[in-house]
Amino acid sequence: MKKILLILSILGVLVGCGEKKEEKxxxxxxxxxxxxxxxxxxxxxxxxxxxxxxxxxxxxxxxxxxxxxxxxxxxxxxxxxxxxxxxxxxxxxxxxxxxxxxxxxxxxxxxxxxxxxxxxxxxxxxxxxxxMAPVEKQVELIKILLPTAKKIGVVYNTSEENSLVLVDILKKESNKYGYEIVEKGITNINEIGQAMDVILKEVDVLYTPTDNLIVAATPLVLSKAKENKVPVIGCIEDQIKQGALATETIxxxxxxxxxxxxxxxxxxxxxxxxxxxxxLENTVLLINRTSMKELGIELPEILKERAIIID
Missing domain, CATH: 3.40.50.2300 (Response regulator)
Structure with missing residues (x-):
């Protein structure tokens, strides 16, 4: 009996050695x-x-x-x-x-x-x-929601390539409607507050590109904008949930x-x-209901059919 158990044990070891563990x-x-x-x-x-x-x-x-x-x-x-x-x-x-x-x-x-x-x-x-953000649609959204706006402000990280690309596109698209772009460049998150204090005194609406520093500082950006009663056109859904007025996004x-x-x-x-x-070609239109009320904005008929309202 002991011999049989010994043989089975040896066979088990040999089989185990023969198994190759698949690497992840x-x-x-x-x-x-x-x-x-x-x-x-x-x-x-x-x-x-x-x-x-x-x-x-x-x-x-x-x-x-x-x-x-x-x-x-x-x-x-x-x-x-x-x-x-x-x-x-x-x-x-x-x-x-x-x-x-x-x-x-x-x-x-x-x-x-x-x-x-x-x-x-x-x-x-x-x-x-x-x-790539649908900047053309976002600028059109400004024209529809804020028809009296003339100056668009944008704060962005000058060392982030995608921010430079988006600001350049913003300028081209805004030129179609005769908007004036007021821009402030930053290099780190600690400069955002001061940049906001300056730019929000000069503009009718603030546009936030998909700039990682700006998006990460969304609570600060929205707080400063609210103090100055300046509407914010965001770039992602979470910004609208936090209180930005609206965006068209992927x-x-x-x-x-x-x-x-x-x-x-x-x-x-x-x-x-x-x-x-x-x-990504498909985009969604998101609008914050509370921000609309605070800014005294009525939802235009042209947007009602496809707008997703966030409370």
Whole structure:
């Protein structure tokens, strides 16, 4: 009997040694700063992977946030290279640039990047989803909701490429209606309060681009605007929920889901440069009811059919 047990034990060890444990796919997610839109990209990305069968048993996700610091984003990028990630989702222009600076081999999927070409994100290992804002529609919204407005204010981070692109588009679109653009550039989050104090005295409406510093400081921006009774045209849904007057925007969760579909294509063998960078065409119109009342604005008939009213 002892011999039989010994033989079975040895066979069990041999079988165990013969089994090869399947290694998990290593995915890095690098994000420049925490705010609702960028967080939604992560939610959509993970949801897509799970829907397609890439759950935690198959994928190991290493999520890191740079807390608004480009140097930290660069450190995160280097750590992903050292860890030999199979794929990286880089959320925001700075995080994408930091990642591309250190590797031309690891596949990079960029997300929440307005203009990948202007940002220099062109390479064999790069693809992704642009979050180009519908600036034309947003300026039209100002014309409809605020027909007496003449001066549009914009505060933005001068070191963020997508902000420069959006401000340039804002100027071109505003020129169609004869608006005057009043701009204030900042370089860090500590300068926002002072910039707001200056610009809000000069404008009829404040436009916030998809600038990561400005979006992260939304409570401060809205507080300053309310003090000065200046309406705010936001860029993402969360800003409207917090009290900005209105926006026409894309779904960042859908953007993340789209990035997830790209990731699966790459994991199945497709090369990143064989997958074109995509944009989201569908937009939604969001309006804050409380802000309308406080500013004495009636919802125009032309917007009633498709506006989503947020209380």
């Amino acid at each position: 796919i290593k995915i890095g997610i690098t994000q420049i700063i925490e705010h609702a839109a960028l967080d939604e990209v992560v939610v959509g990305f993970k949801e897509c992977l799970k829907d397609k069968g890439y759950d935690e048993t198959k994928v190991e996700i290493d999520y890191q946030n740079a807390q608004g610091d480009f140097g930290t984003a660069q450190t995160i990028a280097n750590s992903y290279v050292q860890d030999k990630k199979d794929l990286v989702l880089a959320i925001s222009t700075p995080s994408s640039q930091a990642m591309y600076n250190v590797t031309k081999e690891i596949p990079i999927i960029v997300a929440a990047v307005t203009d990948p070409i202007s940002a220099g994100l062109i390479g064999a290992n790069v693809t992704g989803v642009s979050d 779904s960042y969760k859908n953007s993340g889901y789209q990035a997830g579909e790209m990731a699966i294509e790459i994991l199945n063998g497709k090369k990143p440069n064989d997958i074109p960078i995509e944009t």
